Amino acid sequence: MGDDIAAALAAPLTALSLVPVEATVTTAGTRRVLRVLVDRDVSRLDPSDSSSAVPPLSLDDVADATRVVGDSLDRLELMGERPYTLEVSSPGVGRRLTGYAALRRNVGRLVTLTVEDQAAVTGRILSVTPDEVTVETPATRKQPASRESVPLARVRSGAVQVEFSRPDGSAEPSDEEP
Secondary structure (H helix, E strand, O other): OHHHHHHHHHHHHHOOOEEEEEEEEEEEOOEEEEEEEEEEOHHHOOOOOOOOOOOOOOHHHHHHHHHHHHHHHHHHOOOOOOOEEEEEEOOOOOOOEOHHHHHHOOOOOEEEEEEOOOOOEEEEEEEEOOOEEEEEEOOOOOOOOEEEEEEHHHEEEEEEOOOOOOOOOOOOOOOOOO
């Protein structure tokens, strides 16, 4: 049911430059809870641009998405007559990164990548193309910083490493716009 709902919400969310990442329906007593995760649509990015940062969703973006999702659910009657609670949010920093779109949205962030037949790679994503992801591993006392390109097909998953301050002195991007 969740995949059908996500597919039905794709078109209405396109107007906001968002995509449904996942939709799940769970039962909580007599009520149902529909959780919809939305994120930026990276398919609209210039194909030659593999390294620009994609801004995180703001609270206003999520509020707009909630209105569009709610209106679409009512209009399409996807949830039937039984009551339900709607929760719309971004995937969050703790969600596993899999595939081109998830990695592309995290350019500039420090991540740990699980790579097939290789030790995990921790570094800042510099660029992501449909074929590879390039990360810069930080310098240590024994080794200088280095760049490594990993074929995207070999990346099993990734995880964002939360930074409270970056080496350039900037703070981690917040979910709120100033």
